[in-house]
Amino acid sequence: MLKLMQIHHVALICSDYERSKAFYTSTLGLDVLQEVYRHDRKSYKLDLALNGKYVLELFSFPDPPKRPSRPEATGLRHLAFEVNNLDETVKALLAQAIVPEPIRTDEHTGKRFTFISDPDDLPIEFYES
Structure with a gap:
């Protein structure tokens, strides 16, 4: 059996990077650990922490497809x-x-x-x- 210790992080892809960055930092209060722009992918990667612990990666990509969340859909x-x-x-x-x-x-x-x-x-x- 695997010996998992804890969840390391959750990764999300957003459609509007600046709006999502503001939501997760200003609204929810997560702290920015690192922000990187990856030129080859035209993508931001934002590492966020909660109470000093790395918990969330926020990604942007050009024109990501929408993922249904309602009605209940397979996946996260x-x-x-x-x-x-x-x-x-x-x-x-x-x-x-x-x-x-x-x-x-x-x-x-x-x-x-x-x-x-x-x-x-x-x-x-x-x-x-």
């Missing part, structure tokens, strides 16, 4: 962030004019969660610890 379903207080998270989102879905409760864990969408309509979950 959503990106989830753990939060301590979901009510405070919702207030912070609303203060940035981002309206989350109604708060739901996980029927198996009893934990509360909500969703928003990133600039490319990727579902982002906030899950209360």
Whole structure:
């Protein structure tokens, strides 16, 4: 059996690099570790961290095809962030004019969660610890 230690990172391809960069850094508050423009690919690669830990690669490519997320499609379903207080998270989102879905409760864990969408309509979950 493989001995996996943890998830190293998640990679996303965006349609509008500057808009997505602003969303993940300014709106969600991830920290930029490194930003590289790869001339041969006409592509940016942005490495982002959460609480000092590398978690996300954001890529841009010329004219990437859209990936359906609704109705539920095969592939990555959503990106989830753990939060301590979901009510405070919702207030912070609303203060940035981002309206989350109604708060739901996980029927198996009893934990509360909500969703928003990133600039490319990727579902982002906030899950209360």
